[in-house]
Amino acid sequence: MTARLDYRWHLRKVMADRGMFATTDLIGPLAQRKIRLSSSQVYRLVAERPERLSLKVLMALLDILDCTMTDLIEPVPAAGQDKRRNRAAGGDAGIGGLRPKRARITRPGD
Numbered sequence: 451m452t453a454r455l456d457y458r459w460h461l462r463k464v465m466a467d468r469g470m471f472a473t474t475d476l477i478g479p480l481a482q483r484k485i486r487l488s489s490s491q492v493y494r495l496v497a498e499r500p501e502r503l504s505l506k507v508l509m510a511l512l513d514i515l516d517c518t519m520t521d522l523i524e525p526v527p528a529a530g531q532d533k534r535r536n537r538a539a540g541g542d543a544g545i546g547g548l549r550p551k552r553a554r555i556t557r558p559g560d
Contacts, residue, residue, distance in 0.1 A: 454528035459499040461522055464515050473497065479514040480507075 465475070473496040474489055485507055487495070494500075495507075511522065 455525050456528040457499075458524040458526055459522065460524060461496050461511065464517050464521050465496065468515055470515075476511075476514065480510055483510040483513065485510050 465471070470476070473493045476492050476496070477487065477489060480487055480492070487507075495503075508519070508522075511517075512519065515521075
């Protein structure tokens with residue numbers, strides 16, 4: 451059985467390390483490389499983990515930030531499928547250590 455991999459996206463951290471704190475700081479440098487993205491697209495690229503990413507955009511980010519792919523993308527082991535099944539059954543409902551309590555319905559006087 452092969453290990454499944456997932457990834458962590460570190461664009462925001464790499465930008466901060468380079469003194470770029472606003473997502474709009476990328477719009478101009480991307481446009482210079484003939485990549486036109488709206489401010490909302492750039493925001494999603496920085497704030498969220500992209501599921502699909504054009505290689506042209508990735509290469510532009512590497513050039514703009516003067517970094518490597520391993521600086522932006524960190525491979526991590528994927529969460530198991532058992533966890534997904536458990537969540538579907540309501541086994542992973544809650545936040546961190548907080549779990550909802552099962553409701554107990556009783557009749558008045560019981």
